Amino acid sequence: MxxxxxxxxxxxxxxxxxxxxxxxxxxxxxxxxxxxxxxxxxxxxxxxxxxxxxxxxxxxxxxxxxxxxxxxxxxxxxxxxxxxxxxxxxxxxxxxxxxxxxxxxxxxxxxxxxxxxxxxxxxxxxxxxxxxxxxxxxxxxxxxxxxxxxxxxxxxxxxxxxxxxxxxxxxxxxxxxxxxxxxxxxxxxxxxxxxxxxxxxxxxTYKPDTYLLDVDKPVTMGGLDFxxxxxxxxxxxxxxxxxxxxxxxxxxxxxxxxxGRKFGLYEGYMLDDADYVMVLLGSTAGTAKTIIPELRAKGIKAGLLKLRMFRPFPYDEVAGLLAGRKAVAVMDRSDGLAGLGGPLFGEIRSALYEAKQRPPLADYVYGLGGRDCGPAQLMQVFEDMQKMAVTGAAANRVNYLGVRE
Amino acid sequence: MASLKELSKKPALFTGGHRACTGCSAPIVARMLFMAADTPLVVGSATGCLEVTTTLFPYTSWDTPFLHSAFENSAASISGVEAAYRSLKKQGKYDKDVRFVAFGGDGGTYDIGLQSLSGAMERGHRMLYICYNNEAYMNTGIQRSSATMFGADTTTTPVGREGRGKKQFEKDLTAILVAHGVPYVAQGSPSYWNDLITKMQKALNTDGPSFINVLAPCRLGWAFPPEDTIEMGRLAANTCAWPLYEVVDGQYKITYKPREKQPVSEYLKKQTKYRHMFRPGNEAMIEAYQAHVDEKWERLLKLAGEPVPDKA
Amino acid sequence: MSKMIEIRWHGRGGQGAKTAALLFADACLGAGMYIQAFPEYGPERTGAPVASYNRISGEPITIHSAVESPSVVVILDPTLIGAVDVMKGLPQDGVVLVNTNETTEEMGKKLGLNGQKLFVLDASTISKETIGRDIPNTPMLGALVGATGMVDFDSMIEDTEAKLKKKFRNKPEVIAGNVQAIRQAYETVKAQHA
Incomplete structure (x- = not known):
């Protein structure tokens, strides 16, 4: 110390x-x-x-x-x-x-x-x-x-x-x-x-073209359309x-x-040459950044795709970044209750539809109601991805991470 | 006191060509508002008859800035406009003198919009809220509201083998607004143009929130001939079913007193929605209605410090 | 200090476990370190057991999950021992600080030490004497620095004073007492280094 x-x-x-x-x-x-x-x-x-x-x-x-x-x-x-x-x-x-x-x-x-x-x-x-x-x-x-x-x-x-x-x-x-x-x-x-x-x-300064207080140019906002x-x-x-x-x-x-802090639609962390990519939104991306170097040290090419923009969704960029990977895990911090995983999963699957080399893909619903998601859970997901790469598909398309079943 | 001659010179910023029913009283109220105003107005409206019939894209009846966003939030929306006005003025970014008016029907005011209205009035925005009260959800097809009077036949209180119309008496929204401590509260009627325009002027000149509850006879929902709109408002006032008064800083003043209070049946019998009450066996309904009107009128007389006539 | 240090504070609602973590983080930032401070949130009100956490590092901290094995545990209220697993996750080379009037030996037995280094001090008495109330969180801040040497004491006290001045801008008399409390606690613990 x-x-x-x-x-x-x-x-x-x-x-x-x-x-x-x-x-x-x-x-x-x-x-x-x-x-x-x-x-x-x-x-x-x-x-x-x-x-x-x-x-x-x-x-x-x-x-x-x-x-x-x-x-x-x-x-x-x-x-x-x-x-x-x-x-x-x-x-x-x-x-x-x-x-x-x-x-x-x-x-x-x-x-x-x-x-x-x-x-x-x-x-x-x-x-x-x-x-x-x-x-x-x-x-x-x-x-x-x-x-x-x-x-x-x-x-x-x-x-x-x-x-x-x-x-x-x-x-x-x-x-x-x-x-x-x-x-x-x-x-x-x-x-x-x-x-x-x-x-x-x-x-x-905010300078709108049309606004209600411009009383000399009255405008009706919120009218009825048939x-x-x-x-x-x-x-x-x-x-x-x-x-x-x-x-x-x-x-x-x-x-x-x-x-000195540049922003785009997403942030890649050790992404360029990654075989196994985790897709995340929000604070858990930071936790992923702590374990990816550990995996890399073991020779496992792990990487992170952290999305900044969810709407509009960067479909083309995501497809370009994820196609051809050995495995991709989508992390959903909400359950879509749509019958097939969370909302991020749906978007990622959609983005990959036209991809020539679609990677094996799995969804992980995690952290609902503040359930902690720490390095051990994320490690588990990377282990799953390595298995997916071998079998060519996820054992389960949708997984619930860190929940008592 | 407004003079007709002067009022006729005011630009008609609520224009014709709208799609309201023949005989609708809401456009009359809107026209009167611009006669009352001496400054530009920004007007908002809740979803409802007035809004859908006057803003059908690409047309508008409003030759003044107008905002509609949703049903239950006319007061909140205009409170935001007024807050923007105050902010921009304070910062020296805006220098015009403008007033703000929010409209809502009884659905948007008594019921779904009551919370938003209460909030805006309590916060003290300088804005006039006008409820055009046609005593039911007319825009969606004559469903009962909490403003609907006792016994009324509406599409959700239909008269049937068992049902005899609305079971409850109406809610006294005007009193609720008085209880908010709103500095200017009034009840008006388009049938008394001078009374209503004067109230609108007072409201617009109030340095704070103001509220006018305007009876808006609805030829469709009440089922009377379209040419009788003004007559219906007169009957409402003359039977004391809809008394005209104002409450300035908590002080009640009755602004119209019928020379002779007419029986409420005179008012009810002109409206098909009460037809069943005149059938044999339903006399008690008219009696209950009359008793309710009498009680409310007496209470109002007391509040206004007026002598209460002896009961016959 | 490139290795990340994790600290867990135990207290009862109202004793300032959260504030202590925030103040400590601020002081560490003043010393040029990366910091995190966060409380554990629940429906607890005054008197209920609460915890808060720090992460301190010479490198940017990105981890956003719970602290599971802190290297330091600070106990503001000894009555929590036995009621809460205060030693949970603390490794053998960990450090534990307790606000108590008991001796190191007595407290060590109670905690069931397994090699961890223990520091004790009567922070409640210190705070009563200096601040006039039993709010042990600020003296424990001094004790933490005394025990771990994670930040330079002088810069830490300077920083905390500035922060307290902001917080108690209408009660300047509180500040001197707090500063005195931190100093006294620091000295007490410093003397316990073997």
Whole structure:
């Protein structure tokens, strides 16, 4: 336990802070300084708006904070504020997101560039406050961009970038930025923050073309479509989703130049030459990064594909990255109850449909309701992958990891 | 007090060509709103008759900024618009003087939107909420609401071999809003244009939340000839089934008192939804209805500090 | 320090096990180390057994699963011994610190040591004398540094003071007491090094 300085020492690094995920996101919100935040508390996302309220109380932000009476009203008021011409945000989790569900579709249908941090938490019943991804997976077809974060740093970085992504003229869609409940939201880690003015300049000022407060150019938002227009309007929603990967990459590059932390649609860890690839979302990717070097040391070519974007789903990239591998394991932190594994599994299988060399593929539903997923469980999955490579197929297409049967 | 001559000069920012039923009272209320306003308005509406008949893409009846998002959240949506206005003004990013109005039918206000309305009013947003109360879910085909009056024949309280219409009396939403401490609360009717426009003006000039519950006779759901809309509102007021009053900072004031209170049967018999109550054997229903109206009227008189007439 | 150290804090709700982990992480970050601090969450309220954790390393920490075999265990409340498996996962070369007025020998027997190094101190009395209340978490912070030498004591106390100043900006009198408590605990434990 001697104090040895390594190359990675943080001594003297600027703007370092020991922050929980919630604190980091609250700081990002302070630096973004939105015009309106309307929110309702829910464990484990409560702290985000609670901390933000102290910024409002201390006069550190210009934001009107609307302490609404429910998440449904939170999203409704956020949509209203955004439609009025303001940069408007909210934050939630789990049941709160479920209560917003109706409004999520309306936010995207009205092309509101709302950014919403979501702390991933299991859905009732049974009631459970801990992490899994069931909540945001339920909103996967709501027309929102959906960005997963591995740690507090990424939650901070993604929240800032999401403003630019959502407000991009080619996108104009809402974005949810997620982090894992408690594991990240309440876990303190090192976060490299940006200076306030750097964030302010990066996100810029929100300048909508059409907005309700532009009373000289009155506009009706949210009108009724019959069979003659609804389809066309919904078809138009698919276009920004097609444009989104390019925009996400472009803004991720720009952010990388600013911070040294470049972002794309995914992160590969020891992926290039990997035979056995684990596909993950969120904080467990970090745990996988601790065992992959151990496997490599034993001569097992293990690798990780961590997806950052879940919506739009990077089908082509995923297909390119996974085709030809000896085995692939998909890790689902929610159960699709679709009859064939979780939502990520469905997407990965779909992505690989046209691949010439489809790898043996298995799904692992893990970590529901905050069930710990540690190195031993992930090791087991890599062992399974090695068997799959030999037999050419998974023993079970869908596996439940770390559950008492 | 508005003068008709002056009102006629105001631009009609709620325009014709909408798809409301003939004789519908909701568009009348919307037109009156713009007569009452001296500033630009941003208007929102809950899903319902008013919204679906006035915003059919690519047309709109609203020559003013208009927002619809969902059914139960008209108040929350407009509270967000108002918060944006306050934020942008505070930051010096916006300099116009604008008022905010949310519409909802009785479904969107009394029932599914009550929580959202309560929240917005309690938070004190400077916004006017207008409930156009046609006493049932008319947009979906005349289902009962908590505003539906006793005995009414609706599609979910149908009169049948056993059923005699709605079993419950209506909820007193206006009192609920008064209990919120909302500084300006009123009941109005399109049949009394001067009374209603004056109330709308007072509401829009209130530095805080305001609420007007407007009776909106529905020729379809109540089943009366379309040309009788205004007459129905008059009967409602003259029988005291729908009294007109305002509550300013908690002080009640009756703004219209019938010269002679008419029996409620005069009002009921014009509406097919109460037809069964006039059948032999159902007399008690009309009596119960009358007793309910009398009790409410007396309570209102007391609240307004008016003399309560001796019971006959 | 490139090897990662894992620490488990045991306390009862209200004793500040979570805060201690957060403060310690912050102090370690001040010393240029990578850190994690996270509590174990449940429905527990004041008085119920709670745990919190630290990971400290000279390298970036990416692991996001539970701490299963900590190298250090800090026990804020000795009444937990027997009720909670406080020694769970602690290897033979591990370190255990206990807030107790018992001797090392007595406590060692109670814990059923199996080679682990034990430090004892009466942090409750220290905190009562210095802070005026029985909140053993800050003195145990000093004890942890005294026992492990993971961070430079002076920089740690400087950092903690700054953090406390932020937290107790309306109660400056609390800060001096806390700093004194940390120092006293540090000295007590330092003297126990064989």
């Amino acid at each position: 001697s104090e040895t300085k390594t190359e990675t020492s943080l001594k003297g690094v600027k703007n370092l802070a020991a922050l929980t995920g919630n604190e980091a996101v609250a700081q990002a919100l302070r630096q973004i300084n939105p015009d309106v935040i309307a929110a309702y508390p829910i464990t484990p996302a409560t702290e985000i708006v609670q901390i933000f309220s102290t910024y409002v109380s201390d006069g550190l932000v210009n934001t009107e904070f609307v302490a609404v009476e429910s998440e449904h009203s939170a999203m409704s008021a956020t949509i209203g504020a955004s439609a009025a011409g303001a940069r408007a945000m909210t934050a939630t989790s789990s049941q709160g997101l479920a209560l917003m569900w109706e409004m999520l579709y309306i936010a995207s249908g009205l092309r509101r560039p709302i950014v919403m941090p979501v702390v991933n938490r299991a859905l009732s019943s049974p009631i459970n406050i801990h992490c899994d991804h069931s909540d945001t997976m339920g909103a996967r077809d709501a027309g929102w961009l959906h960005i997963f974060s591995e740690d507090a740093q990424e939650a901070y970085d993604n929240t800032i970038q999401a403003i630019r992504i959502s407000e991009h003229p080619d996108i104009q869609l809402p974005t949810m930025v997620t982090m894992d409940g408690f594991i990240i939201s309440h876990g303190m880690e090192v976060v490299k923050m940006l200076d306030d003015d750097v964030v302010r300049d990066f996100v810029g 069979t003659d227009f609804y389809f066309e309007h919904r078809r138009q929603l698919a276009e920004p989703m097609e444009a989104a990967p390019g925009v996400v990459k472009q803004i991720g590059e720009e952010y990388g130049k600013l911070t």
